[in-house]
Amino acid sequence: MFIGVVTAGVPLGVTFSFLISAPMVNEIALVLLFGLFGWKIAALYLGTGLGIAMIAGWTIGRLGTEKHVEAWVYQAVGILPVVQALLAKGAALGTVLAFMMAVIGLSLPEMIILRKVLKVRLVATFSGVVGVGILIVGYLFNRIL
Numbered sequence: 001m002f003i004g005v006v007t008a009g010v011p012l013g014v015t016f017s018f019l020i021s022a023p024m025v026n027e028i029a030l031v032l033l034f035g036l037f038g039w040k041i042a043a044l045y046l047g048t049g050l051g052i053a054m055i056a057g058w059t060i061g062r063l064g065t066e067k068h069v070e071a072w073v074y075q076a077v078g079i080l081p082v083v084q085a086l087l088a089k090g091a092a093l094g095t096v097l098a099f100m101m102a103v104i105g106l107s108l109p110e111m112i113i114l115r116k117v118l119k120v121r122l123v124a125t126f127s128g129v130v131g132v133g134i135l136i137v138g139y140l141f142n143r144i145l
Contacts, residue, residue, distance in 0.1 A: 006069065007076040007104060013061020021053035079103050093145050098138030105130050 005015045025046055034042035079100055086096045104110070106127060114123050 011061055012066050012069065013057040013059075015057075016060045017053045017057025020056050021050055024049035024053060076104055076107070076109075092142045094138040094141030094143070097141055098134045101134045101137065102131070105134065 002015060002019060005018070006012065030042055030046055033045050083096050083100050086099070087093070111123060111127070114126060118126070
């Protein structure tokens, strides 16, 4: 997810805010705290986690830490000129969107990263679901536009 967000051009500080808040503000813990201790404790938990994430993201963004991201992450953005060229040559928007999503979401680097944390069967399931989703988006956009 981090790679997808960064390659989409979202600033690194915002990306880190998300990365920090995701484990710090767990929705299950939030519901449990609300149920066990009431809304004040749940709100404090939520506010603290989000506050830390926002301050850290703002700080990381202000420090110009983009230079510490591996260069290959930004080369996934290399698809944008191809997308522009395809659209300029008259390719259907749905086809171009499907191509762009497949290049990013079903790439070998993505599969290698996923394989480090998921077993082969789950990587295959992910690939199948994403592939079918990409096809649906492509057909839908081609049909509508």
